[in-house]
Amino acid sequence: MTQTSILYFLFFHLTIIISQPCHRFLTHAAGGRWQFLQRSIGISAMHMQLLNNDRVVIFDRTDFGKSNISLPAGKCRNDPNEAVLKVDCTAHSVEYDVLSNTFRPLMVQTDVWCSSGAVMPDGSLIQTGGFNDGERRIRIFKPCGTANGCDWVEVENGLAARRWYATNHILPDGRQIVIGGRRQFNYEFHPKNRAPNLYSLPFLAQTNDRGVENNLYPFVFLIGDGNLFIFSNNRAILFDYSNNKVVKTYPTMPGGDPRCYPSTGSAVLLPLKNIQASSVEAEVLVCGGAPKGSYVQAGKGTFVGALDTCGRIKITDPNPKWVMETMPQARVMGDMTLLPNGNVLIVNGGAAGTAGWEFGRNPVLNPVLYRPDNKLGSRFELQNPTTIPRMYHSTAVLLRDGRVLVGGSNPHIYYNFTGVIFPTELSLEAFSPAYLDPENSSLRPKIVLPASQAKLKYKQKLVVRFKVAGSVAIDKVSVTMVAPSFTTHSFSMNQRLAVLGSEKVTSLGKNTYAVQVTTPGSGNLAPLGYYLLFVVHKDIPSEGIWVNLQASSFVEGCACIGGVLRNSKGDVMCSFSAFCGNLDAISAKIWAIHKACSLCLYNPAFMGLSNSYADSLAKKGLALDGELVEWFEFKV
Numbered sequence: 001m002t003q004t005s006i007l008y009f010l011f012f013h014l015t016i017i018i019s020q021p022c023h024r025f026l027t028h029a030a031g032g033r034w035q036f037l038q039r040s041i042g043i044s045a046m047h048m049q050l051l052n053n054d055r056v057v058i059f060d061r062t063d064f065g066k067s068n069i070s071l072p073a074g075k076c077r078n079d080p081n082e083a084v085l086k087v088d089c090t091a092h093s094v095e096y097d098v099l100s101n102t103f104r105p106l107m108v109q110t111d112v113w114c115s116s117g118a119v120m121p122d123g124s125l126i127q128t129g130g131f132n133d134g135e136r137r138i139r140i141f142k143p144c145g146t147a148n149g150c151d152w153v154e155v156e157n158g159l160a161a162r163r164w165y166a167t168n169h170i171l172p173d174g175r176q177i178v179i180g181g182r183r184q185f186n187y188e189f190h191p192k193n194r195a196p197n198l199y200s201l202p203f204l205a206q207t208n209d210r211g212v213e214n215n216l217y218p219f220v221f222l223i224g225d226g227n228l229f230i231f232s233n234n235r236a237i238l239f240d241y242s243n244n245k246v247v248k249t250y251p252t253m254p255g256g257d258p259r260c261y262p263s264t265g266s267a268v269l270l271p272l273k274n275i276q277a278s279s280v281e282a283e284v285l286v287c288g289g290a291p292k293g294s295y296v297q298a299g300k301g302t303f304v305g306a307l308d309t310c311g312r313i314k315i316t317d318p319n320p321k322w323v324m325e326t327m328p329q330a331r332v333m334g335d336m337t338l339l340p341n342g343n344v345l346i347v348n349g350g351a352a353g354t355a356g357w358e359f360g361r362n363p364v365l366n367p368v369l370y371r372p373d374n375k376l377g378s379r380f381e382l383q384n385p386t387t388i389p390r391m392y393h394s395t396a397v398l399l400r401d402g403r404v405l406v407g408g409s410n411p412h413i414y415y416n417f418t419g420v421i422f423p424t425e426l427s428l429e430a431f432s433p434a435y436l437d438p439e440n441s442s443l444r445p446k447i448v449l450p451a452s453q454a455k456l457k458y459k460q461k462l463v464v465r466f467k468v469a470g471s472v473a474i475d476k477v478s479v480t481m482v483a484p485s486f487t488t489h490s491f492s493m494n495q496r497l498a499v500l501g502s503e504k505v506t507s508l509g510k511n512t513y514a515v516q517v518t519t520p521g522s523g524n525l526a527p528l529g530y531y532l533l534f535v536v537h538k539d540i541p542s543e544g545i546w547v548n549l550q551a552s553s554f555v556e557g558c559a560c561i562g563g564v565l566r567n568s569k570g571d572v573m574c575s576f577s578a579f580c581g582n583l584d585a586i587s588a589k590i591w592a593i594h595k596a597c598s599l600c601l602y603n604p605a606f607m608g609l610s611n612s613y614a615d616s617l618a619k620k621g622l623a624l625d626g627e628l629v630e631w632f633e634f635k636v
């Protein structure tokens with residue numbers, strides 16, 4: 001069961017780049033602007049993840065017929081277990097290149113429908129589960145340049161349980177936790193460090209409405225004390241995942257209406273501020289959803305009006321209470337996207353019905369901006385509408401340039417383009433909040449230093465140099481860090497924003513300034529990995545740069561390792577206690593153990609930290625091969 005074959009590194013040389021640049025501006029000025037990017041990317045953007053090469057990995061499902069884009073290099077998928085097409089020569093995943101507004105087909109081998117994922121510290125997307133033959137798969141997508149034509153690599157039975165409608169979250173040590181899924185009241189870790197890697201979570205059973213569920217795709221957030229906030233249905237717990245213990249139970253949200261799938265609302269962890277404080281306050285905002293009973297009603301053809309309320313709760317308070325707010329419009333299946341300036345964009349969805357086939361009605365075309373720092377009662381601002389309904393299976397993700405990429409919508413069992421009320425949407429649009437309005441360009445910062453892809457440590461003093469063409473209000477400058485999220489079914493997993501603030505702003509002359517900040521102090525506030533870093537001036541963000549937050553001791557060239565290697569039956573093949581040293585010493589040690597065990601201890605695809613070890617081994621001419629049998633633990 002623990003056998004995890006990772007030898008399938010298929011480097012397809014893909015040359016098909018399809019380009020249909022088309023920029024149609026629909027609206028103008030304050031209230032934001034919509035931009036039509038692609039009429040068709042060939043698939044419906046049901047799941048989206050931005051990677052650190054400014055490309056978005058997008059996929060829908062394999063079991064609803066032919067898509068509108070062929071598989072790369074004339075390939076076909078031949079799968080006797082497939083539900084609809086046993087032989088399918090069309091793609092169900094694409095890579096969208098933001099900078100060139102082009103896309104290319106990718107190949108998933110099994111069904112990724114209603115799955116989940118998260119990006120590992122090395123920038124690889126790990127996608128988990130799906131339906132049918134894909135329910136226990138782990139799929140890896142490692143970002144690459146155009147020439148390498150990287151594609152999905154699949155690991156059979158990588159998961160301990162079937163995961164369909166689960167939620168993932170990245171953990172401080174770079175692993176990810178996979179929580180729930182249909183009829184799964186439990187969680188597991190990837191990579192696993194212990195068999196059988198399955199832990200029960202009764203809260204998911206307690207919040208499961210019989211025959212309706214309302215507990216799927218739970219809203220999960222890691223907070224500063226290292227615990228996970230888990231919201232399901234209409235209530236939440238604070239959960240210590242290492243000890244399988246509920247630390248705190250939050251009150252039920254006033255009204256008691258469900259907010260999770262299929263009564264799909266959405267949620268965000270509001271910006272984390274004062275992150276150098278000993279205890280960092282965390283607030284969660286949950287918006288929209290469907291009143292109790294709506295799903296059953298929708299099945300009978302009655303589409304109940306969606307919820308127009310949001311609940312906001314300070315989860316770190318000793319006595320936390322929900323504070324309710326009313327949105328300008330009711331919304332079910334909305335997406336909540338954190339913008340670089342700390343505001344929240346609420347977009348997509350409908351004003352009646354629920355998630356599920358054919359169950360949504362009354363598309364809500366206007367996004368709404370939520371300003372968390374405004375006074376209660378003056379936080380929402382209606383934005384300019386799109387013309388395209390984005391109902392069930394639509395998505396939204398923040399891009400590095402500050403726009404929000406919007407796509408998807410398919411409430412049908414098949415690709416249906418005619419004869420239905422909300423035809424399957426293969427298009428992509430972008431929403432540009434008002435901060436991107438040309439009138440704001442003289443106030444917009446441009447980051448000069450550090451360069452994109454900079455490596456950062458925890459609790460590091462960082463000086464960000466930027467330019468602003470117009471006059472600068474020194475007290476209105478701040479730096480923020482946003483984690484790119486895995487978005488599906490109205491929830492953005494791993495979405496978080498840390499306000500690094502501003503300790504000192506200095507003018508360097510020639511419209512150039514320097515702002516000093518300190519990076520987050522721990523992986524609880526910001527897990528290892530890639531973030532977008534922005535300078536924000538008067539609420540107007542710069543274009544972001546990519547930064548990679550790495551474990552401090554690692555960056556300094558010293559790390560400790562220790563672990564156990566097991567075979568697929570669970571027998572210990574070899575074990576060794578902690579060994580500390582610099583990169584070279586550790587590489588040598590790993591190589592010695594590698595030879596002793598006649599097995600490869602790790603694979604770079606799995607651990608961000610191990611990439612440099614791999615490089616260092618490669619320099620010595622030592623190739624890596626073999627099989628990863630049990631996760632090899634790094635302690636840094």
Ligand SMILES: *[C@@H]1O[C@H](CO)[C@@H](O)[C@H](O)[C@H]1NC(C)=O
Pocket residue numbers: 039040068417426
């Ligand atoms: C997708 O393909 C179908 C059938 O070939 C066609 O009718 C439809 O217009 C295409 N849709 C788009 C958006 O290209």
Ligand SMILES: *[C@@H]1O[C@H](CO)[C@@H](O)[C@H](O)[C@H]1NC(C)=O
Pocket residue numbers: 065412414415416418419420
């Ligand atoms: C949707 O598409 C499927 C598969 O092509 C087809 O069988 C079905 O009739 C379509 N539904 C409608 C309402 O056209």
Ligand SMILES: *[C@@H]1O[C@H](CO)[C@@H](O)[C@H](O)[C@H]1NC(C)=O
Pocket residue numbers: 029030031434435436437439440538539540
């Ligand atoms: C400029 O940006 C600010 C901050 O986001 C926004 O409030 C304002 O509406 C923008 N100006 C225009 C003309 O869109």
